[in-house]
Amino acid sequence: MSLDFVHEMSFASAILDAVMKVARENNAKRVKSVHVVIGNLLMLNPEQLKFCYDVVTKGTIAENSKLEIEVVKAKIECTNCGKVFDEYVGICDECGGILKVEGGKEMFLKKVEMEV
């Protein structure tokens, strides 16, 4: 098992915790599907995350529920000239300005479908 895999496993557990909380609040009998939003800077592999989710939900009311993953990108831009970057590179290659990172590390449930 690689370190990456452990990373996905801990996030899968966190998703399950959040799902179970919502399920309890709604007295759900079964969870059918879960839509989760994750930031790209969390460096999660969606396929591995799905696999880990299937593992951690075994034996819970969320077993066999469908996990939909939406990856949102961080907004990275130069504080000086405003140039937008796809990934964090330290300083701006145009003007040497400092880069500002917004988002990219969020994780939240957007939707949980369940049987009550």
Ligand SMILES: [Zn+2]
């Ligand atoms: Zn710049």
